[in-house]
Amino acid sequence: MRARDLPIILDGRPGRWNAITDVPGVEVGYVTLTESGARTGVTAILPRGRAAVGVPCAAASHSFNGNGEMTGTTWIEEIGALTLPVMITNTHAVGTVHRGVVDWVADRHPALAAQWLLPVVAETWDGYLNDINAPHVRLEHAAQAIEAAATGPVAEGNVGGGTGMNCYAYKGGSGTASRLVEHGSDTYTVGVFAQANFGSRHELTIAGHRVGHRLLDDNPMETTNWFAPSGAGSVIVVVATDAPLLPGQCKSLARRVPMGLARTGTTGSHFSGDIFLAFSTANEGALTSGFTVADDYQSLRFVPWGRMDPYYTAVVQAVEEAVLNALMGAEEMTGRNGHRSPALPVATLIELLEQDGAGAGSR
Numbered sequence: 001m002r003a004r005d006l007p008i009i010l011d012g013r014p015g016r017w018n019a020i021t022d023v024p025g026v027e028v029g030y031v032t033l034t035e036s037g038a039r040t041g042v043t044a045i046l047p048r049g050r051a052a053v054g055v056p057c058a059a060a061s062h063s064f065n066g067n068g069e070m071t072g073t074t075w076i077e078e079i080g081a082l083t084l085p086v087m088i089t090n091t092h093a094v095g096t097v098h099r100g101v102v103d104w105v106a107d108r109h110p111a112l113a114a115q116w117l118l119p120v121v122a123e124t125w126d127g128y129l130n131d132i133n134a135p136h137v138r139l140e141h142a143a144q145a146i147e148a149a150a151t152g153p154v155a156e157g158n159v160g161g162g163t164g165m166n167c168y169a170y171k172g173g174s175g176t177a178s179r180l181v182e183h184g185s186d187t188y189t190v191g192v193f194a195q196a197n198f199g200s201r202h203e204l205t206i207a208g209h210r211v212g213h214r215l216l217d218d219n220p221m222e223t224t225n226w227f228a229p230s231g232a233g234s235v236i237v238v239v240a241t242d243a244p245l246l247p248g249q250c251k252s253l254a255r256r257v258p259m260g261l262a263r264t265g266t267t268g269s270h271f272s273g274d275i276f277l278a279f280s281t282a283n284e285g286a287l288t289s290g291f292t293v294a295d296d297y298q299s300l301r302f303v304p305w306g307r308m309d310p311y312y313t314a315v316v317q318a319v320e321e322a323v324l325n326a327l328m329g330a331e332e333m334t335g336r337n338g339h340r341s342p343a344l345p346v347a348t349l350i351e352l353l354e355q356d357g358a359g360a361g362s363r
Contacts, residue, residue, distance in 0.1 A: 002156070003177075003324035007350060008207035008358045010324075012317040015178040018325075019154040020191030022178040023240040025049055025281050028193065029149030030160030030174075031141045038136035039129040039335040042097055043088040043160035043174060044145035045193055045238055047279055053105065054112040056081035056287040058300070059279035060251035064258045068234045068273015069094055072120040080247025081287040082279045083112075084119050085146055088161035088195045088236050090130060091123045093137035100142025107143075115291055122275060124197035124234035126164030128221060129335030154193075156329030164335060165197035166233065167326060168204040168212060168265070169221040171333055171341040172196040175326025179314035181243065183303065188243035190253075190314035196326040197233035198261075198272045205265035206324060209356045211349060212265060218342050226339065232271035235261065237322070239315055244282035244301045249308060253278040256312045260319025278315075 002018070004010060015022025025048045032041040047057045059082035061073040071094065076082055084105065089097045098121045106113035126132060145160065154176045158164075162173025178191040201219050204212030222230045237257045245253075257276040258268070268274065286298045303311070332343040 001328050001346060003321050003328055007353050010207060010321050012179040012314060015180055015189050017153045018178055019176040020045065020178065020193040020238065020240050021151045021154055022189045023191040023242050023281060026191060026240050027149035027151050028154050029145045029147065030155065031145045031148065032159050032163050033136050034163065037131040037134060037336065039164035039333060040090045040093065040126050040136055041160045041163040042137060042141045042145040043162065043195065044149050045086040046146065046149045047082060047240065047281055050108065050146065050149065053085065053109055054083050055284060056083050057279040057281050058245055058247045058250055058283060058287060059277065060247050060254055061275065061277045062251060062254035064274035064276070065268055065272055067271055068123060068275050070120065070122040070236065070275045070277065071098055072118040075118045079287065079289050081289065082120065084117065086238055086277060087119065087121045087142060089121065089123055089137055090132055090161065090164065091125045092132050094121050094123050096137050096139060097121045097142045100139040103139055104143040104146055120277065122236040124165055124195050124236055124273070128166060128339050129333055129341055130164035131336050156325050158330055158333060162195045162326065165195060166221060166341050167196040167323065168199040169201040169219050170327055170344045171330035172326050173330050175322040175329065177318040177321035177325060179318045181310045181314050183243065183307065188241060190311060190318055191240045192315065192318040192322045193238045194319065194322040194326060195236040196323050198231070198235045198269065199266045200231040203265035203267065205263065206353065207358060209353055209358055211352050214352055215345065215348065220340050229271060231269035234273035237276045237319060239276065239278035240281065241311065242281050243303055243311060245280040246300060246302045249302065250278040250280055252308065253311060253315050256315040257319050260316040261323065263316070263320040264323045
């Protein structure tokens with residue numbers, strides 16, 4: 001099930017797969033690890049596919065709360081461009097995945113690796129379910145996730161870097177959604193991918209309906225004195241679009257992500273690293289920054305700033321739905337030290353939404 005199977009109204013028009021892969025060229029790949037104490041994995045998001053790694057996309061990042069990590073962002077902020085796959089994993093596997101990306105690029109794109117590489121690797125903490133200090137994630141898993149990347153429908157919930165994650169004290173993980181934006185005679189896509197690992201149970205809000213405070217039973221993460229305070233975790237969100245945007249406009253998209261998260265109820269925890277990246281696949285061939293550049297000048301075609309509001313709306317709508325899809329796609333999991341993360345009780349949730357008159361045309 002996905003969020004659109006619930007009796008709710010979700011604003012906006014999604015693309016074909018209602019996924020980040022609705023943006024032409026964008027591919028997603030996973031490695032999921034669930035053996036020998038592992039409840040973790042690696043996610044790879046390729047803006048232009050494997051063959052075009054190294055071709056820049058306009059890009060920018062935004063940190064809503066900095067209790068987390070996304071490598072490579074200082075260089076993205078400097079030049080306004082992203083050239084490598086975006087990887088997402090668990091907190092203690094960032095270094096391993098970073099090196100794994102370098103190894104993959106050196107093997108598949110040696111001319112690119114001969115200059116310098118600053119991979120983008122983001123993380124959220126899965127230590128409730130995963131034996132996070134064990135070396136479950138290995139160098140080759142980064143390459144495997146990249147090689148597995150494909151367009152089309154995207155699996156959600158307990159997959160890839162989201163395997164061991166929790167959201168609103170339910171099983172969370174990987175989620176995605178998209179929106180179509182009409183722009184003059186053109187139609188562009190805004191796609192979102194979220195690794196959802198944040199929020200306290202009582203906060204959970206679905207399509208404007210506050211349901212979390214009525215779903216407080218079966219809540220082992222918050223009723224067991226195991227380690228972390230309620231709401232701890234993190235969330236990584238990647239926003240992609242084929243609309244032609246400046247790097248500063250990508251920054252504006254990334255800065256709208258918290259508004260979509262807030263629709264699902266969170267107020268933002270001190271112990272949650274909330275870090276976002278946005279990129280545009282338009283203007284291929286611009287924003288190059290290698291040792292040798294043949295052009296004396298490069299040009300960017302971009303949406304006028306005064307026409308950006310529909311893209312902001314699309315981000316907010318897609319982020320909200322991506323988080324809900326992560327919850328809907330996740331299955332109950334038991335992991336480290338017998339810790340259990342229950343799945344969202346969909347049947348009970350539907351009853352609550354119907355009691356509230358959800359789907360009757362209002363939010």
